[in-house]
Each structure stands twice: as C-alpha cells, then as structure tokens.
C-alpha cells in the first residue's frame with residue numbers, strides 16, 4: 001500500500017518533471033515590454049518584484065517605442081528607443097538642445113546614466129558620431145552590465161555609447177540591426193545576447209502593439225504565437241550589395257501595394273515592386289513620391305503641407321478599409337486607423353497620413369509595422385512575417401533547429417471589428433516638427449572607428465535558466481525517488 005502511494009506520488013512528480021522540462025529546457029529567450037511613448041500608465045502592468053519603474057513617459061507629441069534597460073551597478077533605469085534601423089546602443093540625450101516643452105519633459109523622463117556612479121563601468125577611449133535620419137549623437141564608449149527590465153537576465157560588460165552632445169534626440173537609442181563585423185567592430189546588444197547565452201540565436205520578434213493597446217512586446221531569442229494569425233512567411237534579407245543604400249539592414253522585397261477602400265473595389269498601385277526596410281525607429285512609412293502622392297490622393301490629400309506631411313480627415317480613423325503590403329507569401333493589411341497619424345495641437349486634433357514621400361529612403365516605419373508580427377532573424381538572414389493579431393500569450397524559444405516556416409499563429413484572422421478599432425486617446429502635446437523619431441543611420445558611413453569591446457563571453461543566467469535550475473533539482477529528486485521505490489518494491493516482494 002505504502003509502495004503504491006509512493007509510486008503514485010512519483011508518477012505525479014514525474015509528469016510535472018517531464019512537462020516542465022519540455023517547457024523550460026533551453027528556454028533561452030527574454031521578453032521586454034515595448035512601451036508606447038503615448039502610454040500614460042507606463043509599465044504599471046508589468047511591475048513586479050523585479051522593480052520596473054513607473055516614470056511617466058507620456059506627453060510625447062508623437063508615438064515611438066521604448067524598452068527599459070537597467071544599466072550598471074547599482075542599476076540605473078533608462079528608457080531607450082527600439083530601433084531596427086540602426087546598430088548601436090547609446091544613452092543620455094542632451095535635453096537642453098530641444099525646443100518643445102513636451103519633448104524636454106519627455107527627454108528628462110527617459111532617465112540618465114552616470115558611469116561614475118556604477119561600480120561595474122569601464123570607460124573606453126573610443127568616440128563616434130552617430131547620424132540618424134533626424135538628429136545625431138556624439139558618443140563616448142563605455143562598458144557596463146545591463147539588466148533587462150522585468151527579467152532576471154543581465155548582460156555583462158556590454159559596450160555602448162554615452163552621449164557627450166546630441167542634436168534633435170530626446171531619448172537614447174537601442175539599435176538592434178546587424179552588429180559585429182557587419183556594421184561595427186564590437187558586439188552590439190543582439191550579439192551580446194547570443195554570445196552570453198541569453199538567447200540561442202540572433203533573432204528577436206517584435207510586436208509594437210496597436211494604437212489602442214499602447215504597449216507591445218519584443219522577445220529576444222523567442223516568439224509569441226499569440227500575436228499573429230496565419231503562418232510565418234520567411235523573406236530573405238537582401239544582401240547589402242543588392243540593397244538601395246548598400247548598408248546591411250532589414251531589407252526585403254515588397255511585391256505590391258494595394259488599397260481596400262471603405263467603399264469600392266480593391267486597387268493595386270503601379271510600380272510597387274521594390275526593396276523596403278523595416279524600421280521601428282521611424283514613425284512614418286516613407287515611399288517614393290509618385291506612389292506616396294497616389295496613396296495620399298486616395299485618402300483625400302492633394303499635397304503635402306510645409307512640413308512634408310499629407311493632412312487627412314480624422315474621420316478616416318473610424319472607417320473600415322486597409323492598405324495592403326504584399327510580400328512573397330504574405331500580405332500585411334494595415335487598417336485605416338493605424339495608417340492615420342493623430343496629433344493634438346492648440347487647434348484640436350490634426351490628422352496626417354502615416355506615409356511621407358521620400359525618394360532617398362524607402363522604409364516601412366511604425367505606421368506599417370504596428371500591423372505586422374516580424375521575427376528579425378540574423379542567424380538565418382531572414383525576416384519571418386505575419387499579420388499581427390493579439391489573442392493572448394504563447395511564447396516559445398527560437399533555437400538553431402526551429403523551422404520558422406512551420407510556425408502558425410494561434411489567432412483568427414482579424415475581423416472587421418478588430419481591424420477597425422475605435423480611435424485611441426492621444427495625450428495632449430504640442431506638435432513638433434515631425435517624425436522626429438525617425439532613426440535612419442548613415443550606418444557604415446559613421447565617422448570614427450570604434451574601440452573593441454572588452455566584454456568576455458562570460459555566461460550569464462537568463463530568466464529561464466534560473467527557472468530551470470530549480471525544476472532540475474525537483475527532477476533529480478524524482479529520479480532518486482524512483483530508484484528508491486524500485487528498491488522498496490523489490491524488497492517488499
């Protein structure tokens with residue numbers, strides 16, 4: 001009888017061990033909330049024992065997407081803009097350089113890092129000037145430990161820049177494009193995540209979240225099948241030499257662009273087969289002038305204003321209809337209310353098309369990316385893309401053997417109801433001169449050479465690695481117990 005009880009108990013623990021081992025084995029990924037700069041509650045939902053700040057980032061005049069880093073020892077909390085269009089991390093924008101009062105307050109709220117207050121900081125000799133589509137930063141390199149807010153993960157000795165002087169920047173930038181030996185000579189954030197074993201591959205998935213949701217999620221080394229519908233389609237990243245600006249970026253081929261207007265038939269625009277890059281650091285989507293004009297006309301805008309934006313009616317926010325970006329095997333349908341950009345001004349809410357004309361840079365910015373779920377996969381040199389829908393959370397790790405094309409989202413296709421959601425409340429703020437969050441670096445053309453990172457690849461425990469060690473203790477106990485049960489059973493006989 002006692003033997004049977006012990007056996008049943010062990011069976012239960014055994015099932016737990018196998019289930020948890022299945023779930024947790026090799027779970028090398030970390031998840032960070034993506035904070036919309038317009039989000040008034042900032043992180044309060046995520047606040048847990050690992051202490052996420054509640055600094056209000058609200059009142060930015062335009063939306064941009066931020067992640068929190070805890071830099072140094074003791075940790076200093078800093079928000080940085082997540083930018084797939086650049087390659088390096090830097091902090092400490094010069095807030096006194098800014099004009100708009102909302103920008104200045106925002107800049108002050110993102111946090112400041114002081115290397116002299118960190119026992120783990122090391123100053124490096126290198127400096128560099130980073131130039132973006134709008135703005136620039138002169139940086140001095142340091143290395144320090146970086147904790148990822150809301151997780152137990154910490155990266156040791158990461159090289160990044162501390163700004164000595166910036167122009168038109170109101171937050172630091174976390175460049176998550178290609179790093180070591182591709183664009184720079186030291187390991188960037190994505191390189192370090194892999195080198196230090198926090199992730200198994202150089203891949204991360206990004207869901208910016210809709211305007212209504214006000215928050216999204218980035219998973220380094222993993223993905224969430226509760227954030228998309230359909231199967232992830234793999235698009236090869238174009239080689240730099242085949243790309244329009246010859247810079248290694250997340251360039252992919254767009255096959256065509258079409259419009260499903262609120263009434264009337266679908267319309268496909270001409271000459272829309274082109275290379276585009278995915279840039280979370282850009283507020284707007286930039287398309288060739290002729291095409292941008294054609295789309296704007298269909299949204300009722302004849303021409304751009306003095307700032308280069310197409311003014312449109314705010315009533316478009318409440319209309320059904322989608323702008324469709326087709327790639328090989330997948331079409332991302334962007335609802336009207338995500339295409340339309342809303343700004344609060346002293347004259348009330350003003351609306352603009354989330355697309356601007358540009359004949360230099362063709363990129364898909366936040367106005368398109370909010371409707372996509374994208375896995376940026378440097379290891380396989382591909383973007384895995386699907387339609388964004390949020391139907392819950394179901395995370396998985398991306399390993400070397402993950403077959404990305406076999407992964408299907410848990411969500412149903414968007415219905416008219418969730419395609420067209422009610423327009424969200426955008427906080428009051430004065431408009432600034434624009435898509436000031438656009439971060440297009442001139443990349444390889446950066447001025448000075450960088451110092452080589454002193455970071456050694458000392459393994460640091462990721463979230464799940466910690467979880468795994470406690471579960472493996474239980475499981476070791478189970479095996480010991482099984483051996484004893486077998487022993488007792490043999491004795492009883």
Ligand SMILES: *[C@@H]1O[C@H](CO)[C@@H](O)[C@H](O)[C@H]1NC(C)=O
Pocket residue numbers: 056057058059105106109428
């Ligand atoms: C944001 O604006 C609200 C009201 O306009 C104000 O009460 C609040 O202090 C502002 N917050 C910041 C961080 O500027």
Ligand SMILES: *[C@@H]1O[C@H](CO)[C@@H](O)[C@H](O)[C@H]1NC(C)=O
Pocket residue numbers: 180181
């Ligand atoms: C980067 O380049 C350096 C110098 O050419 C080389 O020693 C190093 O192995 C390269 N690292 C990677 C990860 O390719």
Ligand SMILES: *[C@@H]1O[C@H](CO)[C@@H](O)[C@H](O)[C@H]1NC(C)=O
Pocket residue numbers: 236237238253273
């Ligand atoms: C992208 O499109 C160009 C022009 O149509 C084509 O030559 C190239 O092979 C395509 N590249 C990929 C990776 O699909």
Ligand SMILES: *[C@@H]1O[C@H](CO)[C@@H](O)[C@H](O)[C@H]1NC(C)=O
Pocket residue numbers: 270271290
């Ligand atoms: C499309 O490209 C062709 C060939 O370059 C050109 O003749 C035509 O005017 C273009 N159409 C539009 C709408 O840009």
Ligand SMILES: *[C@@H]1O[C@H](CO)[C@@H](O)[C@H](O)[C@H]1NC(C)=O
Pocket residue numbers: 403404405406
């Ligand atoms: C990946 O999955 C797809 C779809 O299920 C399948 O067709 C393909 O053969 C798989 N590739 C590998 C290498 O297993």
